[in-house]
Amino acid sequence: MLAKRIVVALDIKDRRVVKGVRFENMRDAGDPVELASRYENEGADEIVFLDISASRENRGTIKELARDVSSSLFIPFTVGGGIRTATEARELIRNGADKIFINTAAVERKELVREISDVVGSSNTVVAIDCKFNGRHYEIYSHGGKIPRNMDAIAWAREAQNLGAGELLITSMDADGTENGYDLDLITGMIEKVSIPVIASGGAGTPEHFLEVFQAGADAALGASVFHYGKFSVSDLKKYLERRGIVVRKP
Amino acid sequence: MIAIIDLGIGNFSNVAKAVDGKVTSDPYEIEKAEKIVLPGVGSFHAVATELERLRGVLLDRIGEGVPVLGICLGMQVLTEESEEGSGKGLGVIPGRTVKLLGKRLPHIGWNSVSFEKSPPLFEGIDNNSYFYFVHTYRIKVPEELVQASSEHDGEVFPVAIKRDNIYGVQFHPEKSSENGKKLLRNFSRMEV
Numbered sequence: 001m002l003a004k005r006i007v008v009a010l011d012i013k014d015r016r017v018v019k020g021v022r023f024e025n026m027r028d029a030g031d032p033v034e035l036a037s038r039y040e041n042e043g044a045d046e047i048v049f050l051d052i053s054a055s056r057e058n059r060g061t062i063k064e065l066a067r068d069v070s071s072s073l074f075i076p077f078t079v080g081g082g083i084r085t086a087t088e089a090r091e092l093i094r095n096g097a098d099k100i101f102i103n104t105a106a107v108e109r110k111e112l113v114r115e116i117s118d119v120v121g122s123s124n125t126v127v128a129i130d131c132k133f134n135g136r137h138y139e140i141y142s143h144g145g146k147i148p149r150n151m152d153a154i155a156w157a158r159e160a161q162n163l164g165a166g167e168l169l170i171t172s173m174d175a176d177g178t179e180n181g182y183d184l185d186l187i188t189g190m191i192e193k194v195s196i197p198v199i200a201s202g203g204a205g206t207p208e209h210f211l212e213v214f215q216a217g218a219d220a221a222l223g224a225s226v227f228h229y230g231k232f233s234v235s236d237l238k239k240y241l242e243r244r245g246i247v248v249r250k251p
Numbered sequence: 252m253i254a255i256i257d258l259g260i261g262n263f264s265n266v267a268k269a270v271d272g273k274v275t276s277d278p279y280e281i282e283k284a285e286k287i288v289l290p291g292v293g294s295f296h297a298v299a300t301e302l303e304r305l306r307g308v309l310l311d312r313i314g315e316g317v318p319v320l321g322i323c324l325g326m327q328v329l330t331e332e333s334e335e336g337s338g339k340g341l342g343v344i345p346g347r348t349v350k351l352l353g354k355r356l357p358h359i360g361w362n363s364v365s366f367e368k369s370p371p372l373f374e375g376i377d378n379n380s381y382f383y384f385v386h387t388y389r390i391k392v393p394e395e396l397v398q399a400s401s402e403h404d405g406e407v408f409p410v411a412i413k414r415d416n417i418y419g420v421q422f423h424p425e426k427s428s429e430n431g432k433k434l435l436r437n438f439s440r441m442e443v
Contacts, residue, residue: 002403003361003381040428045361045383071264076383076426093292096262098385098426120260121293123357123385166357166387197359219360249361249381 003249004241005045005220006210006234007199008227010035012051012081015061033068039227040075042234045249047073048101048169048222051081052144063095070096078126078169086115093120101126101169104142107149107156110163117164126199127160128169129153131186138172138186145173153186154193161196168194169222171201179205182213182221191217207232207240214246253439254284256309258301258325261292266322266425269432270439278308285443287317290425291324295348295388298324299338306341313343318416320372320438326412326419327390335388343417346392353404357387364410364422366399372411372418373399374437380430382410382422389421 011018016030029035036047049069051062066079079092080101089100100120106112106127117125130145131138131153138153157168170190172183182203191198197219204210204223213221227234238248253272255263266288267274281287287309291298302309313319321329328340333348340348351358361381366373384401389408399411401421410421418438424431 001363002358003363005360067262067264070262071268074265074269074426074428074431076385076423090260093260094262096264119293123359123387124292166385167359195355196357197355219355 001247003045003247004214004218005199006043006237006248007046007048007220007222008039008044008234009048009050009201009222009224011224012049012062012065013053015065018052032065033072036069036073036077039234040073043238043249044075044234046075046220047077049077049079049081051079053082063091066092066095066097080126080128084112086112086119089116089125090119093124099124099126099167101128103128103130106160107140107142107151110159113160113163113165117166122164122166125165126167126169127157127165128171129157130171130173132173133183133186138189141173154189157190157194161194165196167197167199169199169201172203175203176201178203179226181205181209182216182218184212184216187213187218188216205231207237210237211241211244211246214241252280252284253286253288254281255288255290256281256305256325258289258291258298259293260297261290263288263290263425266290266435269425269435272439276305278305281305281308281312284312284317286439286441287312287319288322288438289319289325289328290322291326291328293324294336295324295327295333296336296338298328299340302328302341309341310343313341313417316416318438318441318443319418321417321419322425323386323421323423326421327388329417329419330390330392333388344390344392344396344412344414344419346390348388349391351387351389351403351408352406355404357385358403359385361427362401362403362422364399364401366411370398370411370413371441372413372420372434372437376430376433382424382427382430384410384422386421390419
């Protein structure tokens with residue numbers, strides 16, 4: 001049976017992990033390669049690297065990162081942040097990323113989803129959506145959550161699926177950073193309307209939150225600071241979920 | 252030397268590391284290889300197109316009995332053709348590649364793999380161990396070639412096959428952590 005996935009996100013700036021991570025005996029707490037391997041050993045099912053480098057020049061370094069990570073990591077990883085063309089997406093896959101995700105550039109020019117999925121394959125094309133509930137619907141924000149787009153997140157997700165997206169990474173900006181749990185209404189609403197896998201993101205603070213979002217139907221759940229700051233480990237989380245009937249991969 | 256055939260889009264440096272092989276698309280290297288790994292990322296059409304140039308040497312070597320391991324699309328191109336797109340497979344595995352029936356596709360993530368009697372590739376790996384999948388199409392081949400299977404949305408489909416010296420897996424051993432490394436090592440240590 002297909003297992004529910006625990007996805008660990010790492011923010012990368014100029015090829016370094018920006019938020020401090022708790023592992024003991026790290027030779028270098030900012031080294032994405034070493035950190036990703038640590039999480040693999042802990043039982044993480046997938047790693048997402050979000051490149052938040054400010055300048056375009058430094059974005060080139062994400063390719064090097066993909067190459068270094070892929071030569072030593074034995075679980076899948078996804079790379080995104082600033083991808084604007086099918087050529088850039090292809091380059092990242094060529095350098096070892098398993099999947100790439102696009103966000104702002106696809107909101108600005110929807111055809112990009114088709115262009116990328118035609119080149120790297122639909123299964124490797126993830127569309128990331130950041131959104132906020134505005135009282136009527138979930139409104140999309142682009143540019144790292146800075147600019148409201150007056151677009152409905154669920155409608156866009158359906159359209160992205162039709163354009164060739166193979167997976168969705170859905171971040172609730174209302175829940176993100178609160179550690180009060182995932183936005184279950186958003187995730188449930190999304191899953192009802194799309195047929196591709198959904199990764200839920202934003203709000204994870206306790207193991208219960210992961211349990212709730214999986215029971216709501218998410219295929220995968222993403223966590224960052226809960227793992228980085230050592231609130232609980234991926235392996236403890238998996239034990240917790242398994243005891244409650246959620247199918248997880250045993251490392 | 253184990254040759255890992257470079258079909259253009261993916262990066263298989265970690266396969267090379269696991270089997271102590273070499274990533275190449277050079278027909279001369281393939282001629283010398285003791286074993287061949289055929290990975291695949293992208294679409295059937297794109298991979299089949301890349302394969303055209305190497306079709307002769309690959310068919311020769313497979314015919315000589317060199318062990319070959321197809322991974323994901325690399326296994327699908329061992330069949331005759333695919334519903335996913337145009338292009339000819341190598342046709343060394345009778346059958347074709349068809350779309351999965353599941354409601355939620357692609358089939359992405361870690362799924363359990365079951366077998367009746369531990370096949371050689373799975374030596375040291377427990378029945379129902381998890382492997383990483385990412386695909387929308389699957390192979391349809393004669394039952395006697397099937398060595399292991401998985402289930403998604405109620406559909407059971409072959410995920411490991413063997414025909415003489417030809418092996419194939421639908422999942423990505425190179426992304427399946429310890430179990431995947433074991434499987435790749437089993438292939439690399441297999442007696443020729």
